[in-house]
Amino acid sequence: MPETAIEELFRTAQHSCRHLETRDAYALDEDYREWTAGERFDPAERWSWWGELVSATVARGVSVQRARIVSEPLSPYVRYEYELTSPHNIKAGEDVRWLPRRQASALALPGNDFWLFDNGSVLFNHFAGDGTMTGEELVTDPAVVRLCASAFASVWDRAVPHDQYQPF
Template sequence: MRDAYGLDENFREWSAGHRFDPAERRPWWIELVSSAVARGVAVQRARIVSEPLSLYARYEYELTSGHNVRAGEDVRWLPRRQVSGLALPGNDFWLFDGTSVLFNHFAGDGTMTREELLTDQSVVSLCSSAFAAVWERAVPHGKYRPT
């Protein structure tokens, strides 16, 4: 849900105009997700973004086809202006099988400070309903055209 995350070497190279195949940089992700998808697991990612996109979000957008989608993720994008009526958790999260939530906590500069795994059913339910609401409104990656 952030407009920028820790600005790593890959982002700096991309910002300088060097285009690369993200699957070559993170083959472990391709393998992890593609093997899960092959077992019948749905891997969905929703990105809430400000428009016009920040430079970092544009970087994510460009790399999504060669990385996330190639791995088998179903990725959708939702402009931030369309989420005002939704109740969303204050942190990015991963929802696992409706039983646990992994929150990612970040510093102001976008670097991750820690992760927090919760199994409290009220928190899991909140995140599940929030994700479902975002997913319903979001645009599939192949159809999303950022401004």
């Protein structure tokens, strides 16, 4: 089975993989519905492929960072993400930070969530209004990469580390 674009980019990254999330909801899939119904599951087990990919990347000395810009009080979906962050993202080796949306007003941000790899390429994630992912777009244009690197750095510098963030 061929690797997805994200898997290939993770496996070839040499220094950093940085993700910026800006939405208050993504696709309300079966996992989300189970979680909100009280059917708890081990995210490290459910999404083991991600944990293995991140762990292998971090083991090579590549930093994996995720910044989330969130509305407060948190939407039900972002609350779900928050509750899964420690047993999933942090456990795999990601460094995760949270930035309340009201603190992002003065930042210039791209219009889409993205992954930035080694400050050399950007993988944009495109979503429909209901949060369903509709596609990805890999961009290596230096101006776009600089914009995304600057945006991520601005968010990261203002954001609160996961273990210190107190959502409401």
